[in-house]
Amino acid sequence: VVILQNFKWYDFVFRMHKLYNGTHLSVENVSSRSVQSIEVEEITGSGSIYLQADGEHLGFLPRKFYILPSAIELIH
Template identity: 60%
Template sequence: MNIKIDKEDWKSFPKVTALCIGNAKYFGGGMKITPTADPFSGKFEVVVLQDFKWYDFILKLQKLYKGTHLSERNVSTISASSIEVEELIEHATNTNGSIYVQADGENLGFLPRRFLMLPGTIDFLI
């Protein structure tokens, strides 16, 4: 997967299992997947899980729910106000459009996608 953060150069992440973009800490029934996200910061927290196997999710499920997974060797986090994501095309084979994208359980289609933070767009009552 190729990811561009805040209009910087593209970075390649060859074995992405999951890419989570959030401006709040929790999703998926209480999973604290983006633990340092703050809805008032004006930035997304981007968490990349790389080369996770099915058993990694089982072994690390407690860490994913507690938000303590960021210290794992195959987990990285980035703060950003804009993110562009596209498929990593290897060996000149065009596979664009094969990676499914969803937001809060809703279908957004397939990559490529661009996400842009619009600070102050929604008012919160606390």
């Protein structure tokens, strides 16, 4: 999971290329965590926070996600 903390809209615009080219962890206030599950909900109550993962549009919050071990076969 990649976590963006205290990002303003312009921070995202100026640093978006790093999020997509794999250098995002060098950006200040960006971190990552390994998880088995995650629940994402908004704290503003606006009901308009759109979610995407790995370029796929997933809809609006709240959402729960689970990692399924061995669900994807990787080529070594």
